[in-house]
Amino acid sequence: MxxxxxxxxxxxxxxxxxxxxxxxxxxxxxxxxxxxxxxxxxxxxxxxxxxxxxxxxxxxxxxxxxxxxxxxxxxxxxxxxxxxxxxxxxxxxxxxxxxxxxxxxxxxxxxxxxxxxxxxxxxxxxxxxxxxxxxxxxxxxxxxxxxxxxxxxxLKKMFVDKKAVLRSIYDSNKLLLDARSTGRFYGTAKEPREGVRSGHIPNSKSFPYAEVLSSEGLKSKEELQILYEGINPNSNEMIFSCGTGITACVLALAADVSGYSGMTIYDGSWTEWGSILDLPIEK
Known part of the structure; x- marks a missing residue:
């Protein structure tokens, strides 16, 4: 065999x-x-x-x-x-x-x-x-x-819900990274889904998933390490979000290739967060 x-x-x-x-x-x-x-x-x-x-x-x-x-x-x-x-x-x-x-x-x-x-x-x-x-x-x-x-x-720790994200907003050990475009993050571009507000989760950072890609695929490990070191110098845990939990996983893959661990995906992502009127947003 x-x-x-x-x-x-x-x-x-x-x-x-x-x-x-x-x-x-x-x-x-x-x-x-x-x-x-x-x-x-x-x-x-x-x-x-x-x-x-x-x-x-x-x-x-x-x-x-x-x-x-x-x-x-x-x-x-x-x-x-x-x-x-x-x-x-x-x-x-x-x-x-x-x-x-x-x-x-x-x-x-x-x-x-x-x-x-x-x-x-x-x-x-x-x-x-x-x-x-x-x-x-x-x-x-x-x-x-x-x-x-x-x-x-x-393994429930690999996904988080809106309650966990809300608790994480002011937790210095956790970093919220948003894989959507900068236009959607800052509310200058309209959301593609009806009924979803524009903007981003407070204290999150814009990190469009295209930044980890090259014309051939994922950027090299060395390039990715530089990117992640620049955007995440101190946090122990990264929470990735996007529109519906798809491109957040691109950032997770790139982080994994870079040698990071302790990552989670916000499954509902912005479609959930932007649809719930009592959740805080920034632009």
């Missing part, structure tokens, strides 16, 4: 994935989610995927359909069931990517981590990076997979 594949780090290259495509326990997940701030791509741009990729549907399957706000994390029982439906096992090795490069794939990476699963990495550069190397792609094909034996153990 061949040795099971292990992820070397939270970020893997297209070459690493291509080299290990035949590993018996490898699962490739396409976690593409449309960008809420970008208009839909032309219909004639046919969807392609990495060979044998399985679609990890963040919006319609892996979000709480009863949740008041978009992309709310599933319970551990529901997450476990849906992951098993994708044929994923306890000993699987997962590489997750998205069509944008690095956008929604870190949310899936973080979700698995929050459920106690560690053998998962994000494909640096996503599908564009894979294609730029000349590697093969295919048309998506709906499949039914053999039921997996994946087990989820919720």
């Amino acid at each position: 061949s040795e099971l594949l292990k992820i070397p780090s939270s970020l893997v290259s297209a070459h690493w994935l291509h080299t290990h495509m035949n590993a018996s326990n490898l699962i490739v997940l396409d976690a593409t989610l449309p960008k809420v701030t970008v208009k839909k791509i032309h219909e004639d741009q046919a969807k392609k995927q990495i060979p044998n990729a399985r679609f990890f549907d963040i919006k319609n399957v892996f979000s709480d359909e009863k949740g008041q706000f978009p992309n709310t994390m599933l319970s551990s029982n529901d997450f476990e069931k849906q992951v098993q439906n994708l044929g994923i096992n306890k000993d699987s090795c997962i590489v997750v990517y998205d069509d944008h490069g690095i956008y929604s794939s870190p949310r899936t990476w973080w979700s698995f981590k929050a459920m106690g699963f560690q053998n998962i990495g994000v494909l640096d550069g996503g599908l564009p990076g894979w294609k730029s190397e000349g590697f093969e792609v295919e048309d998506p094909d709906e499949k039914i997979y053999s039921q997996g034996n994946f087990e989820a153990t919720s």
Whole structure:
């Protein structure tokens, strides 16, 4: 029996994935989610995927359909069931990517981590990076997979709610970082969702997720360390927020690559905070 594949780090290259495509326990997940701030791509741009990729549907399957706000994390029982439906096992090795490069794939990476699963990495550069190397792609094909034996153990410390964020506002040991654009952070750009106020959480800092990205994927570890040292010189814990908890995970991935720990995601993010009128805001 061949040795099971292990992820070397939270970020893997297209070459690493291509080299290990035949590993018996490898699962490739396409976690593409449309960008809420970008208009839909032309219909004639046919969807392609990495060979044998399985679609990890963040919006319609892996979000709480009863949740008041978009992309709310599933319970551990529901997450476990849906992951098993994708044929994923306890000993699987997962590489997750998205069509944008690095956008929604870190949310899936973080979700698995929050459920106690560690053998998962994000494909640096996503599908564009894979294609730029000349590697093969295919048309998506709906499949039914053999039921997996994946087990989820919720690590609640990896997500925080609005009450925890409210307590953190004046806690010097905690730093709130907002991954939205500077325009949305300062209230000069309209929020894309109706009924959501403009502005930001008091005492939070603007850290647009695009700042940790290059044209090829994530910036180098050295570049990221400089960025994080500049924005977080003293705090022991970083809480990441964004619009709906998606790009906050891009910042978490970049922080992880930089060597940080003690990070959490505000799951409701600005869509929740900006919708609740008695929560304080700044502009």
